[in-house]
Amino acid sequence: MSTTESLAPHLDVLVKARELLNDHEVYHSEFQIRWFIITRNGGTSYGCYKQALLEIDSRLHGLHAMNDAGTSCPEDKSNTTTVVAQQLRKHVDDTIRELRLFCDIAIKLKKAIGPLDPEKRYRLETELWSYRVRKMAVMDFITEGRLCRETVDLLLALPSNQRQELVEEILTSPNHAGLIHQFLAASYITEDIEFALPKFNNHFNRSALTGMG
Numbered sequence: 001m002s003t004t005e006s007l008a009p010h011l012d013v014l015v016k017a018r019e020l021l022n023d024h025e026v027y028h029s030e031f032q033i034r035w036f037i038i039t040r041n042g043g044t045s046y047g048c049y050k051q052a053l054l055e056i057d058s059r060l061h062g063l064h065a066m067n068d069a070g071t072s073c074p075e076d077k078s079n080t081t082t083v084v085a086q087q088l089r090k091h092v093d094d095t096i097r098e099l100r101l102f103c104d105i106a107i108k109l110k111k112a113i114g115p116l117d118p119e120k121r122y123r124l125e126t127e128l129w130s131y132r133v134r135k136m137a138v139m140d141f142i143t144e145g146r147l148c149r150e151t152v153d154l155l156l157a158l159p160s161n162q163r164q165e166l167v168e169e170i171l172t173s174p175n176h177a178g179l180i181h182q183f184l185a186a187s188y189i190t191e192d193i194e195f196a197l198p199k200f201n202n203h204f205n206r207s208a209l210t211g212m213g
Contacts, residue, residue: 018086026094033101043131045112046124052106059099066092126162133158137170138183147171 028037037055042048069088113124136151147155147170155163155170169175 021087021090024090025097026091027098030101033098034105038102038105043135044124044128045109047128047131049106049109049113050128052102052109055102056099056106059095059102062095063092063099066095126159129158130162130166133166134170134179135183138180141176141180 033055038048038051042051066088114120116124133151133155136154137147140146140148140151155166158166169179
Protein backbone atom coordinates (compact mmCIF):
# COMPACT_ATOMS: atom_id res chain seq x y z
CA MET A 1 0.00 0.00 0.00
CA SER A 2 1.36 3.42 -0.95
CA THR A 3 1.63 6.31 1.50
CA THR A 4 -1.16 8.10 -0.35
CA GLU A 5 -3.49 5.11 0.02
CA SER A 6 -2.72 4.68 3.71
CA LEU A 7 -3.55 8.35 4.41
CA ALA A 8 -6.81 8.35 2.46
CA PRO A 9 -9.03 7.31 5.45
CA HIS A 10 -7.68 10.27 7.43
CA LEU A 11 -8.36 13.00 4.90
CA ASP A 12 -10.58 14.99 7.30
CA VAL A 13 -7.83 15.52 9.86
CA LEU A 14 -5.29 16.20 7.13
CA VAL A 15 -7.47 19.02 5.79
CA LYS A 16 -8.01 20.47 9.30
CA ALA A 17 -4.30 20.30 10.02
CA ARG A 18 -3.52 21.99 6.73
CA GLU A 19 -5.90 24.85 7.54
CA LEU A 20 -4.29 25.38 10.94
CA LEU A 21 -0.81 25.31 9.44
CA ASN A 22 -1.59 28.37 7.32
CA ASP A 23 -0.40 30.35 10.35
CA HIS A 24 2.67 28.19 10.88
CA GLU A 25 6.11 29.38 9.80
CA VAL A 26 7.82 26.11 8.96
CA TYR A 27 11.28 27.44 9.55
CA HIS A 28 12.74 30.51 11.27
CA SER A 29 10.93 33.75 12.04
CA GLU A 30 12.33 37.04 10.80
CA PHE A 31 13.34 37.89 14.37
CA GLN A 32 15.29 34.64 14.68
CA ILE A 33 17.01 35.19 11.34
CA ARG A 34 18.08 38.76 12.03
CA TRP A 35 19.19 38.38 15.63
CA PHE A 36 20.07 34.74 16.34
CA ILE A 37 21.25 33.42 12.98
CA ILE A 38 22.91 36.47 11.42
CA THR A 39 23.96 38.72 14.31
CA ARG A 40 24.85 36.12 16.93
CA ASN A 41 26.81 33.94 14.52
CA GLY A 42 28.23 36.83 12.51
CA GLY A 43 29.31 39.38 15.10
CA THR A 44 31.02 41.84 12.76
CA SER A 45 29.60 43.28 9.55
CA TYR A 46 31.83 40.95 7.55
CA GLY A 47 30.95 38.00 9.78
CA CYS A 48 27.24 38.70 9.29
CA TYR A 49 27.79 38.84 5.54
CA LYS A 50 29.57 35.47 5.59
CA GLN A 51 26.75 33.98 7.65
CA ALA A 52 24.12 35.35 5.26
CA LEU A 53 25.95 33.80 2.29
CA LEU A 54 26.17 30.48 4.12
CA GLU A 55 22.42 30.55 4.75
CA ILE A 56 21.69 31.48 1.12
CA ASP A 57 23.74 28.54 -0.10
CA SER A 58 21.94 26.21 2.32
CA ARG A 59 18.49 27.41 1.21
CA LEU A 60 19.33 26.96 -2.47
CA HIS A 61 20.43 23.37 -1.83
CA GLY A 62 17.21 22.82 0.12
CA LEU A 63 15.08 24.13 -2.73
CA HIS A 64 16.83 21.82 -5.19
CA ALA A 65 16.12 18.85 -2.91
CA MET A 66 12.46 19.82 -2.51
CA ASN A 67 12.12 20.27 -6.25
CA ASP A 68 13.43 16.73 -6.72
CA ALA A 69 10.94 15.48 -4.13
CA GLY A 70 8.11 17.29 -5.90
CA THR A 71 8.89 15.79 -9.29
CA SER A 72 8.92 12.30 -7.76
CA CYS A 73 5.42 12.65 -6.25
CA PRO A 74 2.57 10.67 -7.83
CA GLU A 75 0.65 12.55 -10.48
CA ASP A 76 -2.84 11.38 -9.45
CA LYS A 77 -5.30 14.06 -8.39
CA SER A 78 -6.69 12.40 -5.26
CA ASN A 79 -7.53 14.58 -2.26
CA THR A 80 -4.82 12.95 -0.16
CA THR A 81 -2.15 13.59 -2.76
CA THR A 82 -3.30 17.20 -2.98
CA VAL A 83 -2.90 17.68 0.79
CA VAL A 84 0.61 16.18 0.73
CA ALA A 85 1.53 18.35 -2.25
CA GLN A 86 0.22 21.44 -0.45
CA GLN A 87 2.38 20.64 2.55
CA LEU A 88 5.43 20.34 0.33
CA ARG A 89 4.48 23.66 -1.25
CA LYS A 90 4.38 25.19 2.24
CA HIS A 91 7.96 24.10 2.85
CA VAL A 92 9.03 25.51 -0.50
CA ASP A 93 7.27 28.83 0.16
CA ASP A 94 8.81 29.17 3.62
CA THR A 95 12.26 28.37 2.29
CA ILE A 96 11.83 31.06 -0.37
CA ARG A 97 10.67 33.48 2.34
CA GLU A 98 13.89 32.83 4.26
CA LEU A 99 15.95 33.05 1.07
CA ARG A 100 14.51 36.47 0.23
CA LEU A 101 15.31 37.78 3.70
CA PHE A 102 18.85 36.43 3.68
CA CYS A 103 19.41 37.93 0.23
CA ASP A 104 18.07 41.30 1.41
CA ILE A 105 20.40 41.22 4.41
CA ALA A 106 23.38 40.15 2.30
CA ILE A 107 22.79 42.95 -0.23
CA LYS A 108 22.74 45.59 2.51
CA LEU A 109 25.87 44.15 4.09
CA LYS A 110 27.67 43.94 0.76
CA LYS A 111 26.91 47.61 0.17
CA ALA A 112 28.34 48.47 3.59
CA ILE A 113 31.43 46.26 3.22
CA GLY A 114 32.24 47.04 -0.40
CA PRO A 115 34.33 44.98 -2.83
CA LEU A 116 36.37 42.13 -1.39
CA ASP A 117 39.89 41.37 -2.52
CA PRO A 118 42.25 38.90 -0.81
CA GLU A 119 43.96 41.59 1.27
CA LYS A 120 40.71 43.11 2.49
CA ARG A 121 39.19 39.70 3.18
CA TYR A 122 42.22 38.73 5.30
CA ARG A 123 41.91 41.97 7.30
CA LEU A 124 38.21 41.42 7.87
CA GLU A 125 38.83 37.80 8.88
CA THR A 126 41.38 39.07 11.41
CA GLU A 127 38.82 41.46 12.88
CA LEU A 128 36.19 38.72 12.92
CA TRP A 129 38.37 36.27 14.83
CA SER A 130 39.46 38.97 17.28
CA TYR A 131 35.78 39.64 17.94
CA ARG A 132 35.08 35.94 18.43
CA VAL A 133 37.90 35.51 20.94
CA ARG A 134 36.75 38.59 22.85
CA LYS A 135 33.19 37.24 22.92
CA MET A 136 34.38 33.84 24.15
CA ALA A 137 36.41 35.57 26.87
CA VAL A 138 33.39 37.60 27.97
CA MET A 139 31.24 34.48 28.17
CA ASP A 140 33.99 32.73 30.14
CA PHE A 141 34.32 35.58 32.64
CA ILE A 142 30.55 35.81 33.14
CA THR A 143 29.88 32.08 33.48
CA GLU A 144 33.14 30.70 34.91
CA GLY A 145 35.00 33.72 36.29
CA ARG A 146 38.08 32.77 34.25
CA LEU A 147 39.17 31.89 30.74
CA CYS A 148 38.30 28.38 29.63
CA ARG A 149 40.66 25.99 27.88
CA GLU A 150 39.03 26.39 24.45
CA THR A 151 39.40 30.19 24.56
CA VAL A 152 43.05 29.97 25.56
CA ASP A 153 43.72 27.39 22.86
CA LEU A 154 42.16 29.62 20.20
CA LEU A 155 44.05 32.64 21.51
CA LEU A 156 47.35 30.77 21.25
CA ALA A 157 46.60 29.82 17.63
CA LEU A 158 46.34 33.45 16.48
CA PRO A 159 49.22 35.35 14.81
CA SER A 160 51.61 36.78 17.41
CA ASN A 161 50.73 40.47 16.91
CA GLN A 162 46.99 39.77 17.04
CA ARG A 163 47.46 37.48 20.04
CA GLN A 164 49.48 40.07 21.95
CA GLU A 165 46.85 42.75 21.43
CA LEU A 166 44.12 40.47 22.72
CA VAL A 167 46.21 39.26 25.65
CA GLU A 168 46.56 42.85 26.83
CA GLU A 169 42.82 43.37 26.61
CA ILE A 170 41.64 40.04 27.97
CA LEU A 171 44.20 38.94 30.52
CA THR A 172 44.67 42.27 32.27
CA SER A 173 42.35 41.94 35.23
CA PRO A 174 41.11 45.58 35.42
CA ASN A 175 39.93 45.27 31.82
CA HIS A 176 37.43 42.48 32.47
CA ALA A 177 34.57 44.75 33.54
CA GLY A 178 35.10 47.07 30.57
CA LEU A 179 35.23 44.15 28.16
CA ILE A 180 31.99 42.72 29.54
CA HIS A 181 30.31 46.12 29.57
CA GLN A 182 31.00 46.75 25.89
CA PHE A 183 29.48 43.46 24.84
CA LEU A 184 26.39 43.76 27.03
CA ALA A 185 25.64 47.50 26.72
CA ALA A 186 26.58 48.26 23.11
CA SER A 187 24.06 49.61 20.62
CA TYR A 188 23.04 46.95 18.10
CA ILE A 189 21.53 49.18 15.42
CA THR A 190 23.38 51.10 12.70
CA GLU A 191 21.91 53.79 10.47
CA ASP A 192 22.91 52.27 7.14
CA ILE A 193 21.74 48.69 7.81
CA GLU A 194 18.25 47.87 9.04
CA PHE A 195 19.18 45.13 11.49
CA ALA A 196 21.64 44.22 14.21
CA LEU A 197 25.29 45.02 13.62
CA PRO A 198 27.25 45.80 16.81
CA LYS A 199 29.00 49.10 16.13
CA PHE A 200 31.94 48.37 18.39
CA ASN A 201 33.01 45.18 16.63
CA ASN A 202 35.10 46.78 13.92
CA HIS A 203 36.29 49.71 16.02
CA PHE A 204 36.78 48.27 19.48
CA ASN A 205 36.94 50.99 22.14
CA ARG A 206 40.01 49.97 24.11
CA SER A 207 39.99 53.15 26.21
CA ALA A 208 36.77 51.98 27.84
CA LEU A 209 38.44 48.86 29.13
CA THR A 210 40.40 50.61 31.88
CA GLY A 211 39.01 52.16 34.99
CA MET A 212 35.91 49.97 35.12
CA GLY A 213 37.13 47.22 37.39
